[in-house]
Amino acid sequence: MISNANNNNIIAGFDDERDDSLKIILEKAESINKGIFIYLNGYIDTYNSNFFQKKVSKIVEAGFINLVFNCSSLSYVSSTGIGAFTAFLKMLKPKGGDVVLLEIQPKVYEVFQLLGFSQFFNIKDSSEDAISFFANGSGPVESIFPKIFTCPVCNKRLRAIRSGRFRCSECKSIIAIDEKAQVSLG
Structure with a gap:
């Protein structure tokens, strides 16, 4: 796992504000044009979703438009959190960007499915799948x-x-x- 020390090197001032319920670690995705891996550790709910949205907005403002969220350590997402992911899609699509969700825990995936959002997101099992998704584009379908x-x-x-x-x-x-x-x- 990548250490937190890198975050400020990738985006100046990224770690100035923190929230113990959600830790975010960044890693540039060299093989994805304007891409970045975002490792999420904790949970996203009504209380910390504004923090989450501010952090991701800062990433987009820094020029990253192809976001790969590694959700392997994300234990819970509320409907408000899913709303945040949806807002990112709406923000990035017009800029030619996209969102990939990686290694989603079954409990978290269930929330996406129950709310009908699993069909809107590119959900992949590995970093290689995410890289190849961006390399091939989203395809004609x-x-x-x-x-x-x-x-x-x-x-x-x-x-x-x-x-x-x-x-x-x-x-x-x-x-x-x-x-x-x-x-x-x-």
Whole structure:
């Protein structure tokens, strides 16, 4: 594990403010353009999410737009914490950046899933997977969705944010959408 002493060398004044509930350690990601690894240790909840957001904003202001959050030592994330991760995505996408979450604990992943946010984030198992994600870009699948389409049964206009099976809000038909955004009944 990288030591905390590096943080101020990477971003001046980064460690001026601290919070014992969440320790953040930075490591430049040399193989990722404008990339940085952010090691999170502790938890993110309503009480420390402002601290977390300020720290990540400082990272983005320093020019890092491809953020890899290593969550292997993150024991808990509340809905407020997930809101913070979502805000980072909204901040970075227009700048051509992205967020990858690494090594998420099952309890933490469950919160992302229960709140319906697991589909919005690039969740990877290793640093190598994160590096290759940024090297290859997010791929053509990302650009297809969200997809506006009409229900094949009732012609209601619908929107899908990813591939999968959905129920039409009008006629309740089951509709399948594949990775290439092809629509079929089923």
